[in-house]
Amino acid sequence: MTAVHVTPEQVWTALAAVPDPEIPVVSITGMGxxxxxxxxxxxxxxxxxxxxxxxxALHVIRDSIGEAVRALGVEDVEVKSTLTPPWTSDWIQEDxxxxxxxxxxxxPAPAGDTPLITLDPEPTRxxxxxxxxxxxxxxxxxxxxxxxxxxxxxxxxxEGFKSV
Amino acid sequence: MTxxxxxxxxxxxxxxxxxxxxxxxxxxxxALADDEIILAHRDGEWTGHAPILEEDIALANIAQDELxxxxxxxxxxxxxxxxxxDRLAFFRDADGFTNVRLVELPxxxxxxxxxxxxxxDAYEALWLDAARASTxxxxxxxxxxxxxxxxxxxxxxxxxxxxxxxxxxxxxxxTQNALNELWPFAAQLFQxxxxxxxxxxxxxxxxxxGVRARWEALVVPHLTQKCGLTLPDTPADAAAGRDMHTEHxxxxxxxxxxxARAVPNAEVW
Numbered sequence: 001m002t003a004v005h006v007t008p009e010q011v012w013t014a015l016a017a018v019p020d021p022e023i024p025v026v027s028i029t030g031m032g033x034x035x036x037x038x039x040x041x042x043x044x045x046x047x048x049x050x051x052x053x054x055x056x057a058l059h060v061i062r063d064s065i066g067e068a069v070r071a072l073g074v075e076d077v078e079v080k081s082t083l084t085p086p087w088t089s090d091w092i093q094e095d096x097x098x099x100x101x102x103x104x105x106x107x108p109a110p111a112g113d114t115p116l117i118t119l120d121p122e123p124t125r126x127x128x129x130x131x132x133x134x135x136x137x138x139x140x141x142x143x144x145x146x147x148x149x150x151x152x153x154x155x156x157x158x159e160g161f162k163s164v
Numbered sequence: 165m166t167x168x169x170x171x172x173x174x175x176x177x178x179x180x181x182x183x184x185x186x187x188x189x190x191x192x193x194x195a196l197a198d199d200e201i202i203l204a205h206r207d208g209e210w211t212g213h214a215p216i217l218e219e220d221i222a223l224a225n226i227a228q229d230e231l232x233x234x235x236x237x238x239x240x241x242x243x244x245x246x247x248x249x250d251r252l253a254f255f256r257d258a259d260g261f262t263n264v265r266l267v268e269l270p271x272x273x274x275x276x277x278x279x280x281x282x283x284x285d286a287y288e289a290l291w292l293d294a295a296r297a298s299t300x301x302x303x304x305x306x307x308x309x310x311x312x313x314x315x316x317x318x319x320x321x322x323x324x325x326x327x328x329x330x331x332x333x334x335x336x337x338x339t340q341n342a343l344n345e346l347w348p349f350a351a352q353l354f355q356x357x358x359x360x361x362x363x364x365x366x367x368x369x370x371x372x373x374g375v376r377a378r379w380e381a382l383v384v385p386h387l388t389q390k391c392g393l394t395l396p397d398t399p400a401d402a403a404a405g406r407d408m409h410t411e412h413x414x415x416x417x418x419x420x421x422x423x424a425r426a427v428p429n430a431e432v433w
Binding site: 052053054055056083084085086087088137138139140141142144148162164 | 218219221222225226228229230231232233235236305306308309310312313316319320323
């Protein structure tokens with residue numbers, strides 16, 4: 001077996017091109033899902049963390065990571081998942097937040113150390129006109145990570161990322 | 165690192181569990197998973213039938229989360245005994261399931277579904293909150309993960325209970341009926357499995373008495389003061405254990421398991 005030598009930076013760059021299967025305008029690194037990359041000789045190990053435990057896209061993400069690393073010529077790829085620390089929407093990077101907004105999804109408000117019971121949803125800004133005068137129309141959306149809103153200023157319905 | 169709870173100085177790794185601890189923990193993990201699987205199936209029965217599209221979607225989301233949690237628990241069990249989560253979910257009969265009777269009752273009307281989910285979500289959120297401090301690190305990790313999802317359920321279902329209880333005479337009547345029927349069943353959520361107390365002593369599992377006190381402090385004022393409902397004067401039905409089921413579980417399983425059993429060797433469904 002011929003071991004192709006790659007650097008962790010090359011692997012990170014390759015992973016930055018792997019789209020989130022449900023929101024393809026952002027990458028899995030932009031979403032903060034890739035936790036660790038290690039390179040030992042010709043062997044690459046990638047650790048990622050799921051956003052939601054019931055997310056049906058998990059196996060797609062796992063396969064895409066393997067494919068992206070193998071596309072660099074690496075044959076020995078291990079993809080691991082970890083739950084600790086649990087993923088938070090605070091890890092979504094700035095440029096990914098901007099891309100979410102342009103795509104029409106309100107980026108999540110800071111989650112911090114979220115209290116157990118919050119009956120009031122976090123403040124959300126309309127991704128089109130920037131108004132905070134919005135109304136949540138459904139606390140669950142088409143995917144586990146989003147909720148539905150309507151903007152009272154520009155009248156547009158939109159999706160908002162959950163603050164987790 | 166946020167929200168990981170306070171970790172005890174002692175921490176158990178898988179290999180440090182005594183055989184007795186292992187057996188009891190497997191029993192508990194299975195019970196936790198079974199509650200989630202059966203409740204998720206009941207929620208899923210609303211898919212295509214919920215009162216409005218948004219709620220159809222919401223309940224499907226909630227069911228998906230609960231199945232995700234069942235998956236987490238059964239992965240922990242797999243680490244202990246090598247069991248296959250899919251085999252456990254789809255190839256056990258009713259007498260092998262250890263879910264509480266609360267979750268297997270037919271889905272009823274919308275008030276019944278929302279109130280059951282609310283009672284369960286409040287229990288689950290508080291149990292997970294306490295389990296974040298488990299001395300068994302893999303369980304503490306799972307609890308920290310699942311709690312972040314569960315809070316959305318509680319937010320949603322507590323609002324629905326309020327909306328229905330304070331809505332029209334008809335919606336109030338239905339919510340009160342649901343409470344009368346469900347309240348006695350809820351007590352079983354706080355019933356230990358065999359040898360659970362040994363795991364509580366070791367800090368591996370939360371003490372259910374404490375969880376129950378926090379649960380009552382949360383749901384009783386909400387149901388009575390905020391929603392204007394009356395708690396039924398019925399005794400708690402926790403006499404029989406998790407091996408006793410109503411006549412409703414077997415038909416549920418026969419539907420839930422039919423595809424897996426028809427094609428047991430399928431790799432992709």
